[in-house]
Amino acid sequence: MDGYAVAGAPPWRPLADVVTAGGASTVVLEPGDAVRIATGAVLPDGAERVVRDEHLDVTDSLVTPLPGNADGDDTRRIGEDWHAGAHLAPAGTVVSPAVLSTALSAEVPSLAVRGPLRVRTILSGDEIRTSGPLARGETRDAVGPVVASFVRACGAEALEVTHLRDTAADVDALFSGPCDADVLAVVGGTGGGAADRLRDAITRAGGEIVVGRVRCRPGGSQLTAVLPDGRVVLGLPGNPFAAIATLVTILPAVVDAALAAEPSRRRGIVHVDDAADGARIVAVDALPDGTWHVRRGHGTATLVGLVGAAAFAVVPPLARGDVVCEIVPLP
Structure with a gap:
Protein backbone atom coordinates (compact mmCIF):
# COMPACT_ATOMS: atom_id res chain seq x y z
CA MET A 1 0.00 0.00 0.00
CA LEU A 66 -5.33 11.79 10.76
CA PRO A 67 -7.83 11.40 13.62
CA GLY A 68 -8.77 7.76 14.17
CA ASN A 69 -5.79 6.40 12.21
CA ALA A 70 -2.97 6.52 14.74
CA ASP A 71 -2.77 2.71 14.97
CA GLY A 72 -3.30 1.90 11.28
CA ASP A 73 -1.02 -0.71 9.71
CA ASP A 74 -1.04 -1.63 6.01
CA THR A 75 2.00 -3.88 6.09
CA ARG A 76 1.64 -7.15 4.20
CA ARG A 77 3.67 -9.62 6.24
CA ILE A 78 5.38 -12.78 5.02
CA GLY A 79 3.12 -15.80 5.52
CA GLU A 80 -0.03 -13.87 6.37
CA ASP A 81 -1.99 -15.32 3.40
CA TRP A 82 -1.00 -18.96 3.93
CA HIS A 83 1.77 -21.11 5.34
CA ALA A 84 3.82 -24.03 4.04
CA GLY A 85 1.60 -27.08 3.61
CA ALA A 86 -1.64 -25.08 3.37
CA HIS A 87 -4.29 -26.51 1.02
CA LEU A 88 -5.13 -23.83 -1.53
CA ALA A 89 -7.50 -25.90 -3.72
CA PRO A 90 -9.06 -29.31 -3.08
CA ALA A 91 -8.46 -32.27 -5.39
CA GLY A 92 -10.88 -32.23 -8.29
CA THR A 93 -10.87 -28.45 -8.67
CA VAL A 94 -10.87 -27.27 -12.28
CA VAL A 95 -7.56 -25.59 -13.17
CA SER A 96 -9.03 -22.15 -13.78
CA PRO A 97 -7.15 -18.86 -14.21
CA ALA A 98 -7.70 -18.25 -10.47
CA VAL A 99 -6.07 -21.60 -9.60
CA LEU A 100 -3.07 -20.85 -11.83
CA SER A 101 -2.66 -17.37 -10.38
CA THR A 102 -2.88 -18.70 -6.82
CA ALA A 103 -0.21 -21.32 -7.56
CA LEU A 104 2.10 -18.62 -8.91
CA SER A 105 1.49 -16.41 -5.88
CA ALA A 106 2.33 -19.33 -3.59
CA GLU A 107 5.53 -20.19 -5.52
CA VAL A 108 4.12 -23.60 -6.50
CA PRO A 109 6.11 -24.46 -9.65
CA SER A 110 4.00 -27.39 -10.85
CA LEU A 111 0.61 -29.01 -10.35
CA ALA A 112 -0.47 -32.63 -10.57
CA VAL A 113 -3.45 -32.63 -12.90
CA ARG A 114 -5.83 -34.99 -14.63
CA GLY A 115 -7.01 -34.25 -18.13
CA PRO A 116 -8.14 -32.63 -20.18
CA LEU A 117 -10.12 -35.56 -21.55
CA ARG A 118 -9.55 -35.83 -25.31
CA VAL A 119 -12.68 -36.59 -27.34
CA ARG A 120 -12.68 -37.72 -30.94
CA THR A 121 -16.02 -37.58 -32.74
CA ILE A 122 -16.59 -40.23 -35.40
CA LEU A 123 -19.42 -39.81 -37.89
CA SER A 124 -20.69 -43.15 -39.14
CA GLY A 125 -22.78 -43.74 -42.23
CA ASP A 126 -22.10 -44.14 -45.94
CA GLU A 127 -24.80 -41.58 -46.65
CA ILE A 128 -22.98 -38.72 -44.85
CA ARG A 129 -21.31 -36.19 -47.16
CA THR A 130 -19.02 -33.46 -45.87
CA SER A 131 -18.52 -31.46 -49.09
CA GLY A 132 -19.73 -31.15 -52.63
CA PRO A 133 -23.23 -31.60 -54.04
CA LEU A 134 -25.45 -34.31 -52.60
CA ALA A 135 -26.27 -37.37 -54.64
CA ARG A 136 -29.55 -39.18 -54.23
CA GLY A 137 -29.69 -40.86 -50.83
CA GLU A 138 -26.94 -38.70 -49.32
CA THR A 139 -27.29 -36.24 -46.49
CA ARG A 140 -25.14 -33.32 -45.39
CA ASP A 141 -22.86 -33.60 -42.39
CA ALA A 142 -24.56 -31.16 -40.02
CA VAL A 143 -22.81 -32.38 -36.84
CA GLY A 144 -19.09 -32.56 -37.59
CA PRO A 145 -18.49 -28.84 -38.19
CA VAL A 146 -20.17 -27.82 -34.90
CA VAL A 147 -19.55 -30.67 -32.47
CA ALA A 148 -16.26 -29.28 -31.15
CA SER A 149 -18.10 -26.36 -29.51
CA PHE A 150 -20.35 -28.76 -27.62
CA VAL A 151 -17.43 -30.99 -26.58
CA ARG A 152 -15.53 -28.01 -25.17
CA ALA A 153 -18.66 -26.86 -23.34
CA CYS A 154 -18.59 -30.23 -21.56
CA GLY A 155 -15.07 -29.53 -20.26
CA ALA A 156 -13.20 -31.75 -22.73
CA GLU A 157 -10.71 -31.22 -25.54
CA ALA A 158 -12.12 -31.74 -29.03
CA LEU A 159 -9.93 -33.65 -31.48
CA GLU A 160 -10.40 -33.82 -35.23
CA VAL A 161 -13.68 -35.26 -36.49
CA THR A 162 -13.36 -38.39 -38.62
CA HIS A 163 -15.74 -40.37 -40.84
CA LEU A 164 -16.50 -44.08 -40.52
CA ARG A 165 -17.95 -46.28 -43.27
CA ASP A 166 -20.75 -48.71 -42.49
CA THR A 167 -18.69 -51.89 -42.75
CA ALA A 168 -17.81 -54.35 -40.02
CA ALA A 169 -14.11 -54.11 -40.92
CA ASP A 170 -14.08 -50.31 -40.64
CA VAL A 171 -15.86 -50.32 -37.28
CA ASP A 172 -13.52 -53.05 -35.95
CA ALA A 173 -10.50 -51.02 -37.06
CA LEU A 174 -11.78 -48.06 -35.05
CA PHE A 175 -11.19 -50.00 -31.83
CA SER A 176 -8.12 -52.02 -32.78
CA GLY A 177 -5.83 -49.35 -34.19
CA PRO A 178 -3.76 -46.71 -32.36
CA CYS A 179 -5.76 -43.81 -30.94
CA ASP A 180 -4.91 -40.52 -29.26
CA ALA A 181 -8.36 -40.07 -27.74
CA ASP A 182 -9.69 -40.90 -24.28
CA VAL A 183 -13.29 -40.87 -25.48
CA LEU A 184 -14.65 -41.99 -28.84
CA ALA A 185 -18.00 -40.34 -29.55
CA VAL A 186 -19.54 -42.31 -32.40
CA VAL A 187 -22.51 -40.65 -34.09
CA GLY A 188 -24.89 -43.22 -35.57
CA GLY A 189 -24.85 -47.01 -35.68
CA THR A 190 -26.30 -47.44 -32.18
CA GLY A 191 -29.69 -48.90 -33.13
CA GLY A 192 -30.55 -52.36 -34.35
CA GLY A 193 -30.77 -51.61 -38.07
CA ALA A 194 -29.13 -53.49 -40.91
CA ALA A 195 -26.16 -51.10 -41.01
CA ASP A 196 -25.79 -50.57 -37.25
CA ARG A 197 -22.59 -52.40 -36.32
CA LEU A 198 -21.32 -50.50 -33.28
CA ARG A 199 -22.58 -52.81 -30.53
CA ASP A 200 -21.21 -55.99 -32.10
CA ALA A 201 -17.86 -54.30 -32.77
CA ILE A 202 -17.52 -53.28 -29.11
CA THR A 203 -18.18 -56.86 -28.05
CA ARG A 204 -15.61 -58.23 -30.53
CA ALA A 205 -13.06 -55.73 -29.18
CA GLY A 206 -13.55 -57.10 -25.67
CA GLY A 207 -15.32 -53.97 -24.47
CA GLU A 208 -18.04 -53.76 -21.86
CA ILE A 209 -21.29 -51.96 -22.64
CA VAL A 210 -22.04 -50.25 -19.35
CA VAL A 211 -25.21 -48.50 -20.49
CA GLY A 212 -27.01 -50.27 -23.32
CA ARG A 213 -30.04 -48.05 -23.76
CA VAL A 214 -31.76 -45.23 -21.91
CA ARG A 215 -35.46 -44.64 -21.41
CA CYS A 216 -35.27 -41.14 -22.83
CA ARG A 217 -36.35 -39.17 -25.88
CA PRO A 218 -34.33 -38.36 -27.85
CA GLY A 219 -31.35 -40.57 -27.22
CA GLY A 220 -32.96 -43.87 -26.27
CA SER A 221 -30.54 -45.88 -28.42
CA GLN A 222 -27.43 -44.32 -26.89
CA LEU A 223 -24.77 -46.48 -25.30
CA THR A 224 -21.76 -46.04 -23.05
CA ALA A 225 -18.98 -48.64 -23.18
CA VAL A 226 -15.45 -49.14 -21.89
CA LEU A 227 -12.75 -50.80 -24.01
CA PRO A 228 -10.03 -53.02 -22.50
CA ASP A 229 -7.49 -50.19 -22.71
CA GLY A 230 -9.74 -47.86 -20.70
CA ARG A 231 -11.07 -45.77 -23.56
CA VAL A 232 -14.71 -44.80 -23.28
CA VAL A 233 -17.07 -45.20 -26.22
CA LEU A 234 -20.15 -43.01 -26.38
CA GLY A 235 -22.64 -44.22 -28.96
CA LEU A 236 -24.81 -41.28 -30.01
CA PRO A 237 -27.96 -41.38 -32.14
CA GLY A 238 -27.50 -40.40 -35.77
CA ASN A 239 -29.96 -37.51 -35.95
CA PRO A 240 -28.23 -34.18 -35.22
CA PHE A 241 -30.58 -32.98 -32.47
CA ALA A 242 -30.53 -36.36 -30.74
CA ALA A 243 -26.75 -36.67 -31.08
CA ILE A 244 -26.04 -33.25 -29.54
CA ALA A 245 -28.68 -33.63 -26.80
CA THR A 246 -27.18 -36.97 -25.80
CA LEU A 247 -23.60 -35.71 -25.97
CA VAL A 248 -24.09 -32.70 -23.69
CA THR A 249 -26.02 -34.68 -21.07
CA ILE A 250 -23.73 -37.75 -20.93
CA LEU A 251 -20.20 -36.47 -21.68
CA PRO A 252 -20.04 -34.19 -18.57
CA ALA A 253 -20.60 -37.24 -16.35
CA VAL A 254 -17.77 -39.09 -18.10
CA VAL A 255 -15.48 -36.07 -17.72
CA ASP A 256 -16.30 -35.69 -14.02
CA ALA A 257 -15.70 -39.39 -13.35
CA ALA A 258 -12.41 -39.53 -15.26
CA LEU A 259 -11.04 -36.37 -13.66
CA ALA A 260 -12.41 -37.04 -10.15
CA ALA A 261 -14.18 -33.68 -10.34
CA GLU A 262 -17.18 -32.62 -8.29
CA PRO A 263 -20.27 -32.73 -10.54
CA SER A 264 -21.71 -29.31 -11.17
CA ARG A 265 -25.36 -29.43 -12.13
CA ARG A 266 -27.72 -26.53 -12.66
CA ARG A 267 -31.43 -26.86 -11.94
CA GLY A 268 -34.42 -24.71 -12.81
CA ILE A 269 -38.19 -24.69 -13.01
CA VAL A 270 -39.50 -25.64 -16.44
CA HIS A 271 -43.12 -25.19 -17.54
CA VAL A 272 -44.09 -28.61 -18.93
CA ASP A 273 -47.50 -28.94 -20.62
CA ASP A 274 -47.71 -32.68 -21.16
CA ALA A 275 -46.34 -35.74 -19.36
CA ALA A 276 -44.49 -38.66 -20.94
CA ASP A 277 -43.62 -42.15 -19.71
CA GLY A 278 -39.87 -41.67 -20.13
CA ALA A 279 -37.45 -38.81 -19.58
CA ARG A 280 -37.15 -36.14 -22.26
CA ILE A 281 -34.39 -33.78 -23.36
CA VAL A 282 -35.97 -30.58 -24.66
CA ALA A 283 -34.73 -27.20 -25.85
CA VAL A 284 -35.80 -24.35 -23.57
CA ASP A 285 -35.88 -20.58 -23.49
CA ALA A 286 -35.21 -18.50 -20.38
CA LEU A 287 -38.14 -16.40 -19.15
CA PRO A 288 -37.79 -13.05 -17.34
CA ASP A 289 -38.92 -14.57 -14.03
CA GLY A 290 -36.04 -17.04 -14.03
CA THR A 291 -38.09 -20.04 -15.15
CA TRP A 292 -37.87 -21.89 -18.46
CA HIS A 293 -40.21 -22.46 -21.41
CA VAL A 294 -40.14 -25.60 -23.58
CA ARG A 295 -39.74 -25.05 -27.31
CA ARG A 296 -42.12 -26.98 -29.56
CA GLY A 297 -42.61 -27.95 -33.18
CA HIS A 298 -39.10 -29.15 -34.08
CA GLY A 299 -37.97 -32.67 -34.89
CA THR A 300 -34.59 -34.31 -34.34
CA ALA A 301 -33.37 -34.32 -37.95
CA THR A 302 -31.75 -30.86 -37.68
CA LEU A 303 -30.58 -28.38 -35.05
CA VAL A 304 -33.12 -25.73 -36.06
CA GLY A 305 -34.79 -26.24 -32.69
CA LEU A 306 -31.64 -24.93 -30.99
CA VAL A 307 -31.45 -21.69 -32.98
CA GLY A 308 -31.66 -18.98 -30.32
CA ALA A 309 -32.27 -21.51 -27.52
CA ALA A 310 -30.53 -20.99 -24.19
CA ALA A 311 -30.29 -24.55 -22.93
CA PHE A 312 -31.50 -28.12 -22.84
CA ALA A 313 -33.70 -29.28 -19.99
CA VAL A 314 -33.91 -32.90 -18.83
CA VAL A 315 -37.57 -33.50 -17.96
CA PRO A 316 -38.23 -36.45 -15.60
CA PRO A 317 -40.75 -39.18 -16.52
CA LEU A 318 -44.44 -38.39 -15.92
CA ALA A 319 -43.60 -34.79 -15.01
CA ARG A 320 -46.10 -32.05 -15.79
CA GLY A 321 -46.68 -28.46 -14.71
CA ASP A 322 -43.88 -26.47 -13.07
CA VAL A 323 -41.14 -29.09 -12.88
CA VAL A 324 -37.65 -28.88 -11.36
CA CYS A 325 -35.33 -30.07 -14.15
CA GLU A 326 -31.63 -30.26 -14.81
CA ILE A 327 -30.61 -27.37 -17.07
CA VAL A 328 -27.75 -27.86 -19.54
CA PRO A 329 -26.66 -24.48 -21.00
CA LEU A 330 -25.82 -24.37 -24.69
CA PRO A 331 -22.53 -22.92 -25.95
Whole structure:
Protein backbone atom coordinates (compact mmCIF):
# COMPACT_ATOMS: atom_id res chain seq x y z
CA MET A 1 0.00 0.00 0.00
CA ASP A 2 1.42 3.41 -0.95
CA GLY A 3 2.13 5.40 2.17
CA TYR A 4 4.87 5.88 4.77
CA ALA A 5 6.92 3.28 6.62
CA VAL A 6 7.25 4.55 10.19
CA ALA A 7 9.16 3.78 13.37
CA GLY A 8 8.10 4.70 16.89
CA ALA A 9 5.18 6.88 17.97
CA PRO A 10 3.75 9.75 15.89
CA PRO A 11 4.31 12.36 14.75
CA TRP A 12 7.21 11.33 12.51
CA ARG A 13 10.03 13.11 10.71
CA PRO A 14 9.92 12.49 6.92
CA LEU A 15 13.19 11.35 5.36
CA ALA A 16 14.11 12.44 1.86
CA ASP A 17 14.39 8.88 0.56
CA VAL A 18 11.72 6.87 -1.28
CA VAL A 19 11.59 3.08 -0.93
CA THR A 20 10.40 1.44 -4.16
CA ALA A 21 9.48 -2.12 -5.09
CA GLY A 22 11.82 -4.54 -6.80
CA GLY A 23 15.04 -4.05 -4.90
CA ALA A 24 16.75 -3.83 -1.53
CA SER A 25 16.74 -0.53 0.34
CA THR A 26 19.65 0.96 2.28
CA VAL A 27 17.32 3.14 4.35
CA VAL A 28 17.36 2.51 8.12
CA LEU A 29 14.65 4.09 10.28
CA GLU A 30 15.22 5.35 13.79
CA PRO A 31 12.35 5.88 16.23
CA GLY A 32 10.39 8.95 15.06
CA ASP A 33 11.37 8.53 11.37
CA ALA A 34 9.06 8.07 8.37
CA VAL A 35 9.94 7.31 4.78
CA ARG A 36 7.82 7.26 1.63
CA ILE A 37 7.19 3.68 0.48
CA ALA A 38 5.57 2.24 -2.66
CA THR A 39 3.19 -0.69 -2.86
CA GLY A 40 5.15 -3.94 -3.02
CA ALA A 41 8.36 -2.56 -1.57
CA VAL A 42 10.26 -4.39 1.17
CA LEU A 43 9.94 -2.75 4.58
CA PRO A 44 13.20 -0.93 5.40
CA ASP A 45 15.21 -1.88 8.47
CA GLY A 46 13.84 -0.31 11.64
CA ALA A 47 10.33 0.20 10.26
CA GLU A 48 7.48 -1.09 12.41
CA ARG A 49 4.50 -0.60 10.11
CA VAL A 50 3.12 1.21 7.05
CA VAL A 51 0.40 3.86 7.17
CA ARG A 52 -1.37 4.53 3.88
CA ASP A 53 -1.31 7.99 2.29
CA GLU A 54 -4.99 8.76 2.78
CA HIS A 55 -4.66 8.28 6.55
CA LEU A 56 -1.88 10.86 6.91
CA ASP A 57 -1.34 14.59 6.98
CA VAL A 58 2.08 15.23 5.41
CA THR A 59 4.13 18.44 5.43
CA ASP A 60 7.78 19.07 4.62
CA SER A 61 8.72 18.61 8.26
CA LEU A 62 6.09 16.33 9.78
CA VAL A 63 4.03 13.22 9.07
CA THR A 64 0.95 13.02 11.30
CA PRO A 65 -1.86 10.42 11.33
CA LEU A 66 -5.33 11.79 10.76
CA PRO A 67 -7.83 11.40 13.62
CA GLY A 68 -8.77 7.76 14.17
CA ASN A 69 -5.79 6.40 12.21
CA ALA A 70 -2.97 6.52 14.74
CA ASP A 71 -2.77 2.71 14.97
CA GLY A 72 -3.30 1.90 11.28
CA ASP A 73 -1.02 -0.71 9.71
CA ASP A 74 -1.04 -1.63 6.01
CA THR A 75 2.00 -3.88 6.09
CA ARG A 76 1.64 -7.15 4.20
CA ARG A 77 3.67 -9.62 6.24
CA ILE A 78 5.38 -12.78 5.02
CA GLY A 79 3.12 -15.80 5.52
CA GLU A 80 -0.03 -13.87 6.37
CA ASP A 81 -1.99 -15.32 3.40
CA TRP A 82 -1.00 -18.96 3.93
CA HIS A 83 1.77 -21.11 5.34
CA ALA A 84 3.82 -24.03 4.04
CA GLY A 85 1.60 -27.08 3.61
CA ALA A 86 -1.64 -25.08 3.37
CA HIS A 87 -4.29 -26.51 1.02
CA LEU A 88 -5.13 -23.83 -1.53
CA ALA A 89 -7.50 -25.90 -3.72
CA PRO A 90 -9.06 -29.31 -3.08
CA ALA A 91 -8.46 -32.27 -5.39
CA GLY A 92 -10.88 -32.23 -8.29
CA THR A 93 -10.87 -28.45 -8.67
CA VAL A 94 -10.87 -27.27 -12.28
CA VAL A 95 -7.56 -25.59 -13.17
CA SER A 96 -9.03 -22.15 -13.78
CA PRO A 97 -7.15 -18.86 -14.21
CA ALA A 98 -7.70 -18.25 -10.47
CA VAL A 99 -6.07 -21.60 -9.60
CA LEU A 100 -3.07 -20.85 -11.83
CA SER A 101 -2.66 -17.37 -10.38
CA THR A 102 -2.88 -18.70 -6.82
CA ALA A 103 -0.21 -21.32 -7.56
CA LEU A 104 2.10 -18.62 -8.91
CA SER A 105 1.49 -16.41 -5.88
CA ALA A 106 2.33 -19.33 -3.59
CA GLU A 107 5.53 -20.19 -5.52
CA VAL A 108 4.12 -23.60 -6.50
CA PRO A 109 6.11 -24.46 -9.65
CA SER A 110 4.00 -27.39 -10.85
CA LEU A 111 0.61 -29.01 -10.35
CA ALA A 112 -0.47 -32.63 -10.57
CA VAL A 113 -3.45 -32.63 -12.90
CA ARG A 114 -5.83 -34.99 -14.63
CA GLY A 115 -7.01 -34.25 -18.13
CA PRO A 116 -8.14 -32.63 -20.18
CA LEU A 117 -10.12 -35.56 -21.55
CA ARG A 118 -9.55 -35.83 -25.31
CA VAL A 119 -12.68 -36.59 -27.34
CA ARG A 120 -12.68 -37.72 -30.94
CA THR A 121 -16.02 -37.58 -32.74
CA ILE A 122 -16.59 -40.23 -35.40
CA LEU A 123 -19.42 -39.81 -37.89
CA SER A 124 -20.69 -43.15 -39.14
CA GLY A 125 -22.78 -43.74 -42.23
CA ASP A 126 -22.10 -44.14 -45.94
CA GLU A 127 -24.80 -41.58 -46.65
CA ILE A 128 -22.98 -38.72 -44.85
CA ARG A 129 -21.31 -36.19 -47.16
CA THR A 130 -19.02 -33.46 -45.87
CA SER A 131 -18.52 -31.46 -49.09
CA GLY A 132 -19.73 -31.15 -52.63
CA PRO A 133 -23.23 -31.60 -54.04
CA LEU A 134 -25.45 -34.31 -52.60
CA ALA A 135 -26.27 -37.37 -54.64
CA ARG A 136 -29.55 -39.18 -54.23
CA GLY A 137 -29.69 -40.86 -50.83
CA GLU A 138 -26.94 -38.70 -49.32
CA THR A 139 -27.29 -36.24 -46.49
CA ARG A 140 -25.14 -33.32 -45.39
CA ASP A 141 -22.86 -33.60 -42.39
CA ALA A 142 -24.56 -31.16 -40.02
CA VAL A 143 -22.81 -32.38 -36.84
CA GLY A 144 -19.09 -32.56 -37.59
CA PRO A 145 -18.49 -28.84 -38.19
CA VAL A 146 -20.17 -27.82 -34.90
CA VAL A 147 -19.55 -30.67 -32.47
CA ALA A 148 -16.26 -29.28 -31.15
CA SER A 149 -18.10 -26.36 -29.51
CA PHE A 150 -20.35 -28.76 -27.62
CA VAL A 151 -17.43 -30.99 -26.58
CA ARG A 152 -15.53 -28.01 -25.17
CA ALA A 153 -18.66 -26.86 -23.34
CA CYS A 154 -18.59 -30.23 -21.56
CA GLY A 155 -15.07 -29.53 -20.26
CA ALA A 156 -13.20 -31.75 -22.73
CA GLU A 157 -10.71 -31.22 -25.54
CA ALA A 158 -12.12 -31.74 -29.03
CA LEU A 159 -9.93 -33.65 -31.48
CA GLU A 160 -10.40 -33.82 -35.23
CA VAL A 161 -13.68 -35.26 -36.49
CA THR A 162 -13.36 -38.39 -38.62
CA HIS A 163 -15.74 -40.37 -40.84
CA LEU A 164 -16.50 -44.08 -40.52
CA ARG A 165 -17.95 -46.28 -43.27
CA ASP A 166 -20.75 -48.71 -42.49
CA THR A 167 -18.69 -51.89 -42.75
CA ALA A 168 -17.81 -54.35 -40.02
CA ALA A 169 -14.11 -54.11 -40.92
CA ASP A 170 -14.08 -50.31 -40.64
CA VAL A 171 -15.86 -50.32 -37.28
CA ASP A 172 -13.52 -53.05 -35.95
CA ALA A 173 -10.50 -51.02 -37.06
CA LEU A 174 -11.78 -48.06 -35.05
CA PHE A 175 -11.19 -50.00 -31.83
CA SER A 176 -8.12 -52.02 -32.78
CA GLY A 177 -5.83 -49.35 -34.19
CA PRO A 178 -3.76 -46.71 -32.36
CA CYS A 179 -5.76 -43.81 -30.94
CA ASP A 180 -4.91 -40.52 -29.26
CA ALA A 181 -8.36 -40.07 -27.74
CA ASP A 182 -9.69 -40.90 -24.28
CA VAL A 183 -13.29 -40.87 -25.48
CA LEU A 184 -14.65 -41.99 -28.84
CA ALA A 185 -18.00 -40.34 -29.55
CA VAL A 186 -19.54 -42.31 -32.40
CA VAL A 187 -22.51 -40.65 -34.09
CA GLY A 188 -24.89 -43.22 -35.57
CA GLY A 189 -24.85 -47.01 -35.68
CA THR A 190 -26.30 -47.44 -32.18
CA GLY A 191 -29.69 -48.90 -33.13
CA GLY A 192 -30.55 -52.36 -34.35
CA GLY A 193 -30.77 -51.61 -38.07
CA ALA A 194 -29.13 -53.49 -40.91
CA ALA A 195 -26.16 -51.10 -41.01
CA ASP A 196 -25.79 -50.57 -37.25
CA ARG A 197 -22.59 -52.40 -36.32
CA LEU A 198 -21.32 -50.50 -33.28
CA ARG A 199 -22.58 -52.81 -30.53
CA ASP A 200 -21.21 -55.99 -32.10
CA ALA A 201 -17.86 -54.30 -32.77
CA ILE A 202 -17.52 -53.28 -29.11
CA THR A 203 -18.18 -56.86 -28.05
CA ARG A 204 -15.61 -58.23 -30.53
CA ALA A 205 -13.06 -55.73 -29.18
CA GLY A 206 -13.55 -57.10 -25.67
CA GLY A 207 -15.32 -53.97 -24.47
CA GLU A 208 -18.04 -53.76 -21.86
CA ILE A 209 -21.29 -51.96 -22.64
CA VAL A 210 -22.04 -50.25 -19.35
CA VAL A 211 -25.21 -48.50 -20.49
CA GLY A 212 -27.01 -50.27 -23.32
CA ARG A 213 -30.04 -48.05 -23.76
CA VAL A 214 -31.76 -45.23 -21.91
CA ARG A 215 -35.46 -44.64 -21.41
CA CYS A 216 -35.27 -41.14 -22.83
CA ARG A 217 -36.35 -39.17 -25.88
CA PRO A 218 -34.33 -38.36 -27.85
CA GLY A 219 -31.35 -40.57 -27.22
CA GLY A 220 -32.96 -43.87 -26.27
CA SER A 221 -30.54 -45.88 -28.42
CA GLN A 222 -27.43 -44.32 -26.89
CA LEU A 223 -24.77 -46.48 -25.30
CA THR A 224 -21.76 -46.04 -23.05
CA ALA A 225 -18.98 -48.64 -23.18
CA VAL A 226 -15.45 -49.14 -21.89
CA LEU A 227 -12.75 -50.80 -24.01
CA PRO A 228 -10.03 -53.02 -22.50
CA ASP A 229 -7.49 -50.19 -22.71
CA GLY A 230 -9.74 -47.86 -20.70
CA ARG A 231 -11.07 -45.77 -23.56
CA VAL A 232 -14.71 -44.80 -23.28
CA VAL A 233 -17.07 -45.20 -26.22
CA LEU A 234 -20.15 -43.01 -26.38
CA GLY A 235 -22.64 -44.22 -28.96
CA LEU A 236 -24.81 -41.28 -30.01
CA PRO A 237 -27.96 -41.38 -32.14
CA GLY A 238 -27.50 -40.40 -35.77
CA ASN A 239 -29.96 -37.51 -35.95
CA PRO A 240 -28.23 -34.18 -35.22
CA PHE A 241 -30.58 -32.98 -32.47
CA ALA A 242 -30.53 -36.36 -30.74
CA ALA A 243 -26.75 -36.67 -31.08
CA ILE A 244 -26.04 -33.25 -29.54
CA ALA A 245 -28.68 -33.63 -26.80
CA THR A 246 -27.18 -36.97 -25.80
CA LEU A 247 -23.60 -35.71 -25.97
CA VAL A 248 -24.09 -32.70 -23.69
CA THR A 249 -26.02 -34.68 -21.07
CA ILE A 250 -23.73 -37.75 -20.93
CA LEU A 251 -20.20 -36.47 -21.68
CA PRO A 252 -20.04 -34.19 -18.57
CA ALA A 253 -20.60 -37.24 -16.35
CA VAL A 254 -17.77 -39.09 -18.10
CA VAL A 255 -15.48 -36.07 -17.72
CA ASP A 256 -16.30 -35.69 -14.02
CA ALA A 257 -15.70 -39.39 -13.35
CA ALA A 258 -12.41 -39.53 -15.26
CA LEU A 259 -11.04 -36.37 -13.66
CA ALA A 260 -12.41 -37.04 -10.15
CA ALA A 261 -14.18 -33.68 -10.34
CA GLU A 262 -17.18 -32.62 -8.29
CA PRO A 263 -20.27 -32.73 -10.54
CA SER A 264 -21.71 -29.31 -11.17
CA ARG A 265 -25.36 -29.43 -12.13
CA ARG A 266 -27.72 -26.53 -12.66
CA ARG A 267 -31.43 -26.86 -11.94
CA GLY A 268 -34.42 -24.71 -12.81
CA ILE A 269 -38.19 -24.69 -13.01
CA VAL A 270 -39.50 -25.64 -16.44
CA HIS A 271 -43.12 -25.19 -17.54
CA VAL A 272 -44.09 -28.61 -18.93
CA ASP A 273 -47.50 -28.94 -20.62
CA ASP A 274 -47.71 -32.68 -21.16
CA ALA A 275 -46.34 -35.74 -19.36
CA ALA A 276 -44.49 -38.66 -20.94
CA ASP A 277 -43.62 -42.15 -19.71
CA GLY A 278 -39.87 -41.67 -20.13
CA ALA A 279 -37.45 -38.81 -19.58
CA ARG A 280 -37.15 -36.14 -22.26
CA ILE A 281 -34.39 -33.78 -23.36
CA VAL A 282 -35.97 -30.58 -24.66
CA ALA A 283 -34.73 -27.20 -25.85
CA VAL A 284 -35.80 -24.35 -23.57
CA ASP A 285 -35.88 -20.58 -23.49
CA ALA A 286 -35.21 -18.50 -20.38
CA LEU A 287 -38.14 -16.40 -19.15
CA PRO A 288 -37.79 -13.05 -17.34
CA ASP A 289 -38.92 -14.57 -14.03
CA GLY A 290 -36.04 -17.04 -14.03
CA THR A 291 -38.09 -20.04 -15.15
CA TRP A 292 -37.87 -21.89 -18.46
CA HIS A 293 -40.21 -22.46 -21.41
CA VAL A 294 -40.14 -25.60 -23.58
CA ARG A 295 -39.74 -25.05 -27.31
CA ARG A 296 -42.12 -26.98 -29.56
CA GLY A 297 -42.61 -27.95 -33.18
CA HIS A 298 -39.10 -29.15 -34.08
CA GLY A 299 -37.97 -32.67 -34.89
CA THR A 300 -34.59 -34.31 -34.34
CA ALA A 301 -33.37 -34.32 -37.95
CA THR A 302 -31.75 -30.86 -37.68
CA LEU A 303 -30.58 -28.38 -35.05
CA VAL A 304 -33.12 -25.73 -36.06
CA GLY A 305 -34.79 -26.24 -32.69
CA LEU A 306 -31.64 -24.93 -30.99
CA VAL A 307 -31.45 -21.69 -32.98
CA GLY A 308 -31.66 -18.98 -30.32
CA ALA A 309 -32.27 -21.51 -27.52
CA ALA A 310 -30.53 -20.99 -24.19
CA ALA A 311 -30.29 -24.55 -22.93
CA PHE A 312 -31.50 -28.12 -22.84
CA ALA A 313 -33.70 -29.28 -19.99
CA VAL A 314 -33.91 -32.90 -18.83
CA VAL A 315 -37.57 -33.50 -17.96
CA PRO A 316 -38.23 -36.45 -15.60
CA PRO A 317 -40.75 -39.18 -16.52
CA LEU A 318 -44.44 -38.39 -15.92
CA ALA A 319 -43.60 -34.79 -15.01
CA ARG A 320 -46.10 -32.05 -15.79
CA GLY A 321 -46.68 -28.46 -14.71
CA ASP A 322 -43.88 -26.47 -13.07
CA VAL A 323 -41.14 -29.09 -12.88
CA VAL A 324 -37.65 -28.88 -11.36
CA CYS A 325 -35.33 -30.07 -14.15
CA GLU A 326 -31.63 -30.26 -14.81
CA ILE A 327 -30.61 -27.37 -17.07
CA VAL A 328 -27.75 -27.86 -19.54
CA PRO A 329 -26.66 -24.48 -21.00
CA LEU A 330 -25.82 -24.37 -24.69
CA PRO A 331 -22.53 -22.92 -25.95
